[in-house]
Amino acid sequence: MPELPEVETTKTSLMPLLNHRIVKIETSGFRLREPMADLSSLIGTRFIDVKRRAKYLFLQFDKYGDTLELLIHLGMSGSLGQYLATTQPIRKHDHMVITFDHGIRLHYHDPRRFGMIIWKNHAQKYLKNIGPEPLSDAFNAQYLYHIIHKNKPITRPIKSLIMEQKIVVGVGNIYATESLFLSKIHPATPSFLLTLEQLEILVGHIKAILVKAIEVGGSSLKDFSVGDNQTGYFQQTLLAYGREGLPCPSCHLPMESIKIVGRASVFCPFCQPLKLTMGN
DNA sequence: CTCAGATCCTGTGCGC
């Protein structure tokens, strides 16, 4: 999926739709990760707010004083784009198209269908047990250190830990890879070997890179775009993600890739040596 | 509890 910055950017992009009424809803009938909510009750409602928690977007609609709240998750390949109703045809993989009273259509497009469109009050399963927001004060080095050491010390790779939603939400493969590179920590380092100081560096980079990504309009994704036909904001500035075999931006030796929890993890063997003893 | 692997699905890009 788009990672947290992309979801945040998508949220911001929806603001111009606020206070508009829904006049029409079309759906593809395909099952997403869950069967799509029956959206017929949204006709005639007014879009009043949009919030984000983790990578979930909550769209609120006013229906004669009652609030309906829709949860949208973009999965791996989802996006929400806005188009003039007269200009953009409904495409393959547009699974939900909402037409507003000013003629703008919102398209939920998701080729892989790993996303979700469900009513929020049916989403407890997904919303309980999710960790703190990465940009909140609750996500800090002490918190991570406590998690790692509170029971049996956690031995699995630090990368898998920071990508786990129970620990902290919104850190996907791209930003996990980038923040570990910036922190000079090998992605496979057993979590319990990291010192509090190293965790402070890591947490600092995770926050900084997410803030930066949100500032530039969100995206490090090749094909991510918001709204009309804008090209994505693909950042050539990724230092590690997707750069296997290319020179390390710091030392110029070729970067390598290993699999951690099934996902590519690019690192520099010189700048991020695997250390199997505590600290440096 | 922990953790590696499978899984949902389509599109893309590569080697042959």
Place this chain on the structure above:
DNA sequence: TGCGCACAGGATCTGA
């Protein structure tokens, strides 16, 4: 040009 395969932004579930 086409085929088969590996792999891709997530997150949950299963079984060892």
